[in-house]
Amino acid sequence: MTMTRANDDALALAQRLIACPSVTPATGAVFDAMEAMLKPMGFTVDRFVVGEAPDGPVENLLAWRTTGKGPHFAFAGHLDVVPPGPGWTSDPFTPEIRGDLLYGRGAVDMKGSIAAFVAAIGDLPDDLPGTISLIITGDEEGPAVYGTLALMDRMAAREMRPDLCLVGEPTSSARLGDVVKIGRRGSVNMWISVRGVQGHVAYPHLADNPISKLVRILSAVEAEVLDDGTDWFQPSNIEITDLEVGNAAHNVIPGLATARISIRFNDRHSGASLIERIRAIAATEGGTVEAKISGEPFLTEPGALSTLVSDAIRDVTGIDTELSTTGGTSDARFLSRLCPVVEFGLTNATMHKLDEAVAVQDLHDLQRIYALILERALRGETLFAASQNDIKRAITAVARMRDADAGDAVGIGHSLKPVADFGPDRAPP
Numbered sequence: 001m002t003m004t005r006a007n008d009d010a011l012a013l014a015q016r017l018i019a020c021p022s023v024t025p026a027t028g029a030v031f032d033a034m035e036a037m038l039k040p041m042g043f044t045v046d047r048f049v050v051g052e053a054p055d056g057p058v059e060n061l062l063a064w065r066t067t068g069k070g071p072h073f074a075f076a077g078h079l080d081v082v083p084p085g086p087g088w089t090s091d092p093f094t095p096e097i098r099g100d101l102l103y104g105r106g107a108v109d110m111k112g113s114i115a116a117f118v119a120a121i122g123d124l125p126d127d128l129p130g131t132i133s134l135i136i137t138g139d140e141e142g143p144a145v146y147g148t149l150a151l152m153d154r155m156a157a158r159e160m161r162p163d164l165c166l167v168g169e170p171t172s173s174a175r176l177g178d179v180v181k182i183g184r185r186g187s188v189n190m191w192i193s194v195r196g197v198q199g200h201v202a203y204p205h206l207a208d209n210p211i212s213k214l215v216r217i218l219s220a221v222e223a224e225v226l227d228d229g230t231d232w233f234q235p236s237n238i239e240i241t242d243l244e245v246g247n248a249a250h251n252v253i254p255g256l257a258t259a260r261i262s263i264r265f266n267d268r269h270s271g272a273s274l275i276e277r278i279r280a281i282a283a284t285e286g287g288t289v290e291a292k293i294s295g296e297p298f299l300t301e302p303g304a305l306s307t308l309v310s311d312a313i314r315d316v317t318g319i320d321t322e323l324s325t326t327g328g329t330s331d332a333r334f335l336s337r338l339c340p341v342v343e344f345g346l347t348n349a350t351m352h353k354l355d356e357a358v359a360v361q362d363l364h365d366l367q368r369i370y371a372l373i374l375e376r377a378l379r380g381e382t383l384f385a386a387s388q389n390d391i392k393r394a395i396t397a398v399a400r401m402r403d404a405d406a407g408d409a410v411g412i413g414h415s416l417k418p419v420a421d422f423g424p425d426r427a428p429p
């Protein structure tokens with residue numbers, strides 16, 4: 001195998017990726033740029049397009065390079081970006097360096113970190129045995145229906161399973177390296193509806209007011225204490241996010257009242273268990289619940305992988321990293337079914353904002369950190385040997401997860417579409 005080094009550093013590669021507009025869902029040119037970087041470095045590149053409008057088509061890229069028997073280290077990320085919107089100082093898809101910063105949509109979320117990882121591979125010694133793979137989707141910022149899950153299907157079909165996975169999302173807060181995510185909370189939305197009997201306000205005995213019942217349900221929901229947090233997670237929380245009656249008349253008792261709640265939950269719960277819990281409360285007043293699980297929680301307990309990452313961060317930046325589980329869901333929730341996963345990337349202060357920018361020095365530092373992580377991971381082969389049974393279990397887990405996490409949303413008088421898939425244990429009421 002011929003292995004040429006990446007001729008360009010993280011800065012140059014980031015500029016090339018930013019220059020390819022890739023508003024989610026992404027296809028085409030940005031993947032051409034990615035392939036052009038990886039192929040000369042000895043990677044096999046498998047690109048595929050899946051899905052149809054409105055959630056697709058989406059392009060995904062799986063790339064791998066094996067240089068002998070050793071651990072398999074995977075890097076996961078996305079090449080799609082959120083729409084730039086009007087008001088940028090310079091064109092969002094023309095990378096521009098002003099002062100110490102590189103500006104452009106995707107600079108931190110997350111073309112910059114993908115560029116740093118590719119450049120880091122080019123820095124590795126030639127004699128390192130093992131497999132490096134890149135799991136790159138064009139649909140993380142959008143519906144994510146045809147993104148990482150489709151890539152995991154592709155990997156399962158090839159019986160590819162990494163021993164370790166790093167997701168390059170921008171996890172850093174104030175300084176590069178200050179925060180690494182070792183888990184994320186799960187998320188579930190529920191729509192509670194109560195039917196009553198419409199009638200005249202002056203004749204309440206002929207009507208049945210659903211608002212009174214809904215208020216009692218919501219009061220009970222608000223009083224629920226889900227948990228007090230865990231060693232690694234903050235307490236789960238329930239928020240009432242919408243109330244809807246739509247009654248324009250002051251003298252009419254309405255026939256229907258609905259509310260929406262959103263729960264962010266830690267690994268003491270599952271989406272299904274919370275749905276059952278809220279359903280039981282709603283049932284006491286004759287209410288019904290429909291639900292959509294956006295993601296289950298995941299946790300990679302602090303261990304070999306988090307130590308590998310935080311050591312490399314300290315060696316380059318001198319910073320002691322905080323291991324965190326805060327923030328929204330991410331594609332790591334899917335990948336965590338395959339192997340230990342942590343997330344670490346650039347600072348997130350400007351992500352999704354106007355004039356998104358990355359410090360040029362951060363790109364160089366991240367390249368050095370990723371190179372250290374890679375080199376040490378590939379040298380530590382005894383830590384991460386995976387058995388065939390593990391691989392089979394992972395493939396089954398992917399199939400189960402697809403059932404649980406890829407359903408459409410449910411809505412009652414809202415903009416979301418009717419539910420298509422409640423999963424086997426979540427039949428609609």
Ligand SMILES: [Zn+2]
Nearest residue numbers: 109110169170
């Ligand atoms: Zn991102």
